[in-house]
Amino acid sequence: MTATVVLATRNAKKLEELRRVLAAEGIEVLGLADVTPHPEPEETEHTFAGNALLKARACVEATGLPTLADDSGLTVAALGGMPGVRSARWAGPGSSDEENLALVLRQLADVPTERRTASFVCALALALPDGRSEVIHGEVTGRLTMWARGENGFGYDPIFLPDGHDRTTAEMSAEEKDAISHRGRAIRAMVPILTELLTATERDGER
């Protein structure tokens, strides 16, 4: 059996990351660009889970297909938990990864290593055409470096040093990062739920 799920994102790197994990489960992953219409609601919620559900439900409503949506970001203790839900536009709407990361480094320039604690958090929502939904959280704790290091990954990866590691997530291979990342953790926790629900849905469809 091949089950299909939409990942409600245009972010090619997120799509690739999810496809890599779900391919092994025989689950095909479509991106927003593969479905019509392409619903993209504004992320108006104050929590990762709220935004993830918002996006997943809008896509189910538009396409009729089971949908995964994630909202994730960096929470920095010295910034009161922000950039949080505003991680992708921390320096303002339309800002680049480099601008957002440079702003965080500038804002924390006077904050010493022991107070640079931060986490990557991912809320992954699954919404089904019948109205059911699930949200799973993944988190990886660590601290921020003083300068960007590494060329891999995206977002704040070049300044995030996961606890127990001496390389930033941008200095790790995709496989190494998946194994410890907030999104990797959320996806792995979601796989059995996804498999169970998609299989049950297909069985229902066959009756």
Next chain:
Amino acid sequence: MTATVVLATRNAKKLEELRRVLAAEGIEVLGLADVTPHPEPEETEHTFAGNALLKARACVEATGLPTLADDSGLTVAALGGMPGVRSARWAGPGSSDEENLALVLRQLADVPTERRTASFVCALALALPDGRSEVIHGEVTGRLTMWARGENGFGYDPIFLPDGHDRTTAEMSAEEKDAISHRGRAIRAMVPILTELLTATERDGER
């Protein structure tokens, strides 16, 4: 009787604001520049009250004089309560009022009026040579404008529209602002405590 209290700040505008209110009570206010040594501890706490107490206690310890210290800032709902304790250095250590304010406007460029709620919060700490201390909070609720307006005040005044007003705090006179401001409220709430404690201290000294 003339009682003396140190305001542990180098900010001339804060000093002037406090002098204006306390002159009527016969309380003389010295600034950090008027006392030796000039203690200026790093603001390492995560709360306004924590930082205010830290500064007040350091100054009492160094000078032996009753000391007031405030920590205040802007809390923005859409920024998870930040800039908060980092209001004066939001764009990074050494940043100007203009840079901090411009950054907040840029970060909120996609946030509509109804979600631009914000408060000015002031924690005012009084510490006495005998070890006693008090902390008072003052708050003024409002929302942020889309553009800076007005030339008075300082900090984020040009973008802060207090609830029930149609001018920013930078478009108000000093007297109008004192009447509603977070710092004005905290200072007025502190005056009876200050008068009581300083008078009691002087009586003790005369015995």
